[in-house]
Amino acid sequence: ATFVSVDILNPFNMSEKAGNKESIVDLKAVTEDGIIVIIEIQTYSTKNFFERTLYYWSKNYSNVLKKGEEYPELKPVISINLIDDILFDKTDNRMHTCYLLKEKNSNKILTDHIQMHYVEIPKFDENADIKKELKNWILFLKSNKEEDMS
Numbered sequence: 609a610t611f612v613s614v615d616i617l618n619p620f621n622m623s624e625k626a627g628n629k630e631s632i633v634d635l636k637a638v639t640e641d642g643i644i645v646i647i648e649i650q651t652y653s654t655k656n657f658f659e660r661t662l663y664y665w666s667k668n669y670s671n672v673l674k675k676g677e678e679y680p681e682l683k684p685v686i687s688i689n690l691i692d693d694i695l696f697d698k699t700d701n702r703m704h705t706c707y708l709l710k711e712k713n714s715n716k717i718l719t720d721h722i723q724m725h726y727v728e729i730p731k732f733d734e735n736a737d738i739k740k741e742l743k744n745w746i747l748f749l750k751s752n753k754e755e756d757m758s
Contacts, residue, residue: 611637611645636668642683644668649749652693661689661724669721684721690749692729703731704738 617634635647646668648661669685696705707724710717732746 610640612640613638644672644683644685645688646685647688647690649690650692653691653695657695661687665722665724682721684723686723686725688725688727690727690729690745692749694730695726695728701731701733703728703733703736704742 614635614637617636634649635645637645637647639645646664648664654660665685665687669682672682672685673679705726705728707726708717709719709722727742727746729746729749732750734743734747736743
């Protein structure tokens with residue numbers, strides 16, 4: 609998809625209180641079709657991390673409609689969270705997981721309007737079969753982190 613706008617939100621947002629997350633950058637992009645993509649890059653997760661990402665998703669989704677617009681005007685909101693931390697089972701080597709709103713027994717997707725993507729950078733494998741663009745972003749983030757640490 610082609611983005612028609614990209615807004616940088618809270619670049620290098622250092623936490624105000626000890627123990628809070630340190631966000632590297634938050635982006636909000638909109639595609640030609642009006643789909644909103646929220647991208648957050650973080651150094652580590654915190655307590656209630658998943659609830660917070662769902663909250664940010666919901667705020668963006670609820671702001672799609674303007675006063676007087678009808679529900680068919682709603683567009684999907686996709687949340688992409690790149691994090692330099694392990695969020696899920698350490699024995700599961702999948703770096704990318706995607707959560708959708710599904711029916712419990714049939715797995716039928718209720719709507720495509722919610723997608724919550726989590727990319728665990730420590731699980732990155734250079735030889736993995738992933739899209740070139742994602743691989744390039746992760747290599748970029750990893751190289752910048754290593755430079756910062758030296």
